[in-house]
Amino acid sequence: MDDIVKMIGLKNNCTFCGVFRRQALDRGAALLKVDKLVTGHNADDIAETVLLNILRGDIARLSRCTSITTGEDGPIPRCKPFKYTYEKEIVMYAYFKKLDYFSTECIYSPNAYRGFVREFIKDLERLRPRAILDIIKSGEDFRIATTTKMPEQGTCERCGYISSQKWCKACVLLEGLNRGLPKMGIGRPRGVNGDHKKDTKKPGPAVKSIESKQCGSLDFQNFGN
Amino acid sequence: MQLTLEFGGGLELLCDSEKIHKVNVDLPNGAAADDDFTMKHLLSWVRTNLIKERPEMFMKGDTVRPGVLVLVNDCDWELSGQLDTTIEEKDVIVFISTLHGG
Numbered sequence: 001m002d003d004i005v006k007m008i009g010l011k012n013n014c015t016f017c018g019v020f021r022r023q024a025l026d027r028g029a030a031l032l033k034v035d036k037l038v039t040g041h042n043a044d045d046i047a048e049t050v051l052l053n054i055l056r057g058d059i060a061r062l063s064r065c066t067s068i069t070t071g072e073d074g075p076i077p078r079c080k081p082f083k084y085t086y087e088k089e090i091v092m093y094a095y096f097k098k099l100d101y102f103s104t105e106c107i108y109s110p111n112a113y114r115g116f117v118r119e120f121i122k123d124l125e126r127l128r129p130r131a132i133l134d135i136i137k138s139g140e141d142f143r144i145a146t147t148t149k150m151p152e153q154g155t156c157e158r159c160g161y162i163s164s165q166k167w168c169k170a171c172v173l174l175e176g177l178n179r180g181l182p183k184m185g186i187g188r189p190r191g192v193n194g195d196h197k198k199d200t201k202k203p204g205p206a207v208k209s210i211e212s213k214q215c216g217s218l219d220f221q222n223f224g225n
Numbered sequence: 226m227q228l229t230l231e232f233g234g235g236l237e238l239l240c241d242s243e244k245i246h247k248v249n250v251d252l253p254n255g256a257a258a259d260d261d262f263t264m265k266h267l268l269s270w271v272r273t274n275l276i277k278e279r280p281e282m283f284m285k286g287d288t289v290r291p292g293v294l295v296l297v298n299d300c301d302w303e304l305s306g307q308l309d310t311t312i313e314e315k316d317v318i319v320f321i322s323t324l325h326g327g
Contacts, residue, residue: 091234091294091323092301103235103322118324122291 005108008182013108015186016173023170026161029076041080044087044125047132048117050139055117059144060151060164066139074162086132088125226250226262226314230271234322236293239283240275248275264297265308267318283320292324 004016029037046066053062064070069079082090094101109115124131144150151164158171167175169185176184230246237244250270252262268284276283284290288308295302296319302310312318 087323088294091321092296095233095296095319095321096299101234103233105235105324119291122324126291 001108004177007177007180010108010111012186014112014114016177017106017108019169019173023161026076034076037076037078039078039080040082042082042085042087042090043132043136044118044121046080046083046139047121047135048114050135051117051121052114055113059148062139062142063144063150066136084133084136086129226312228267228312228315229317230275231317231319232321233319234294234324236283236320236322239278239280241277246275261311262313263308264295264302264310264312264318267312268308282322289320292322294321294323295319296321 001013001017005013008016025037049065050062053065068083069077071077093099121132121135153162153164155161156163156166156168156171158167161168163169172185176182226249228248228250230248232240232244232246240246250262250267252260253266253269265287268287268289272280272284282290283293289295297305297310297312298317299319
């Protein structure tokens with residue numbers, strides 16, 4: 001990561017780290033021939049991701065990020081068993097059970113977009129702790145209009161893994177790094193916003209691709225609370 | 226009074242990397258002699274005397290930063306009144322940060 005940051009600077013670090021880490025997880029799981037890949041995402045993470053996707057208008061991810069299992073039709077499904085467990089509960093459990101507790105802060109993350117959302121969610125939790133579960137529930141209840149163009153799942157031309165674009169994100173980023181083009185794969189091809197940061201904790205299948213979709217229209221059916 | 230303070234989840238880095246601090250605290254100068262010693266007093270004492278760097282990681286305004294767990298004698302302070310929790314001799318107070326990773 002140090003080498004990557006030397007090349008790309010202090011922005012968009014989460015994009016590179018997240019994509020490559022996911023790829024490593026996937027490849028490792030395939031090598032070990034496992035049935036399922038299970039991650040430790042907790043309720044706070046999922047709530048942060050829901051808000052993050054809304055703030056960025058990422059319809060594709062919004063529809064997927066609250067599923068407890070993803071990629072069921074793929075070779076290795078992924079699951080998040082702690083989806084409804086608050087981070088606070090996990091920390092207290094680890095403390096009382098005297099479990100080995102790693103608490104290293106990522107040194108590249110101070111300016112990550114997710115940090116702002118996390119701050120907001122922590123403030124919300126202080127005022128009304130149920131807010132976290134409520135955000136997850138709202139995320140689960142989102143329905144996307146059928147007229148929205150969603151990315152289609154295909155395969156990456158370069159490495160053969162699943163991708164919704166010609167090349168999967170990992171290949172795009174890698175090519176950019178190797179060619180000395182650190183901005184390749186960063187930012188929207190067209191659209192209003194400039195830089196488009198991705199995050200390390202983005203759940204979802206191995207599809208890591210830039211959106212080529214139009215902005216969707218969210219149809220709010222069953223706005224649960 | 227004598228107290229034991231513990232810092233975890235990365236907060237110890239703000240106190241010279243010491244996880245456990247055995248301290249002797251007193252009511253601040255402005256308070257009356259028979260005032261209860263509350264968490265509010267303790268927090269400002271900690272901020273002044275123990276936090277050596279980046280106080281914004283520990284406190285926000287008058288209270289701890291959201292995301293920091295406070296346990297008074299192994300009990301969540303939200304059950305005992307948060308800032309109004311009274312502190313007594315030999316109490317053990319633990320501060321754990323739940324914010325980490327990415």
